Amino acid sequence: MKTLININRLNLYYTQFHALKDVSLTIPEKAITAFIGPSGCGKSTLLRTLNRMNDMIPGTRIEGELLINGEDIYSSEVEVETLRRKIGMVFQQPNPFPKSIYDNVAYGPRLHGTTNKRELDEIVESSLKSAVLWNEVKDNLKRSALGLSGGQQQRLCIARAIAVNPDILLMDEATSALDPISTLKIEELAQELKDKYTIVMVTHNMHQAARVSHQTVFFLNGEVVEYAETEKLFSNPTDQRTEDYITGRFG
Numbered sequence: 001m002k003t004l005i006n007i008n009r010l011n012l013y014y015t016q017f018h019a020l021k022d023v024s025l026t027i028p029e030k031a032i033t034a035f036i037g038p039s040g041c042g043k044s045t046l047l048r049t050l051n052r053m054n055d056m057i058p059g060t061r062i063e064g065e066l067l068i069n070g071e072d073i074y075s076s077e078v079e080v081e082t083l084r085r086k087i088g089m090v091f092q093q094p095n096p097f098p099k100s101i102y103d104n105v106a107y108g109p110r111l112h113g114t115t116n117k118r119e120l121d122e123i124v125e126s127s128l129k130s131a132v133l134w135n136e137v138k139d140n141l142k143r144s145a146l147g148l149s150g151g152q153q154q155r156l157c158i159a160r161a162i163a164v165n166p167d168i169l170l171m172d173e174a175t176s177a178l179d180p181i182s183t184l185k186i187e188e189l190a191q192e193l194k195d196k197y198t199i200v201m202v203t204h205n206m207h208q209a210a211r212v213s214h215q216t217v218f219f220l221n222g223e224v225v226e227y228a229e230t231e232k233l234f235s236n237p238t239d240q241r242t243e244d245y246i247t248g249r250f251g
């Protein structure tokens with residue numbers, strides 16, 4: 001499997017607080033990588049370094065190297081806007097815009113200069129189909145996105161993210177606010193999307209990581225304790241701390 005993301009000795013500080021400690025990690029292309037670990041261990045922080053969302057938090061300092069496709073995304077030549085266009089993100093709480101379903105999905109393509117109605121129609125349809133939402137909304141595209149259920153809203157947010165054709169999809173506990181059936185739908189959707197996108201997901205739910213991911217990364221106190229193919233990490237972890245965590249002895 002080809003490596004897409006290469007992280008070398010990454011350290012991140014929130015002012016004085018050392019939140020990521022010497023993190024080294026590779027993330028394979030077109031597969032799902034799950035970040036697990038107890039609350040506050042740095043999962044979301046590392047996820048946010050991948051699209052430079054942490055840049056927006058004052059006092060954040062980063063050392064080390066983070067390569068995507070061989071390019072250091074923290075180099076001064078990288079334009080953050082261009083980088084973020086290639087990296088979609090879905091959050092814990094579905095956050096559709098207070099606009100129609102259609103306008104939510106068309107938002108990114110319009111921002112990037114697509115104005116042709118037929119082209120936009122096609123992008124909206126194909127993105128909603130990819131997000132397995134099309135059949136539920138195709139007759140109501142002009143309705144407000146806020147009228148959808150939580151699970152539908154989250155699939156709409158995924159459609160919105162993929163409408164600009166990113167390389168990477170980041171999911172930060174994207175199912176933790178959803179009911180079990182909606183959660184299952186998003187998990188199934190992630191399985192389908194991984195053939196086209198590299199997915200990195202933070203999850204509180206170890207079973208979810210075990211169910212859907214190819215690779216799992218276990219964090220503790222800002223460090224990566226261990227990362228491995230999911231099957232290996234859950235059946236035969238190398239580190240005692242991983243074993244303690246996955247068997248429920250802490251966290």
Ligand SMILES: Nc1ncnc2c1ncn2[C@@H]1O[C@H](COP(=O)(O)OP(=O)(O)OP(=O)(O)O)[C@@H](O)[C@H]1O
Nearest residue numbers: 014017019037038039040041042043044045046057
């Ligand atoms: N903006 C910030 N300023 C200062 N400290 C922060 C900031 N964001 C996060 N932290 C701290 O950094 C550490 C890692 O936080 P992070 O949100 O990455 O953990 P997490 O593993 O994703 O946790 P959770 O599972 O609870 O979301 C925590 O101790 C947190 O308090």
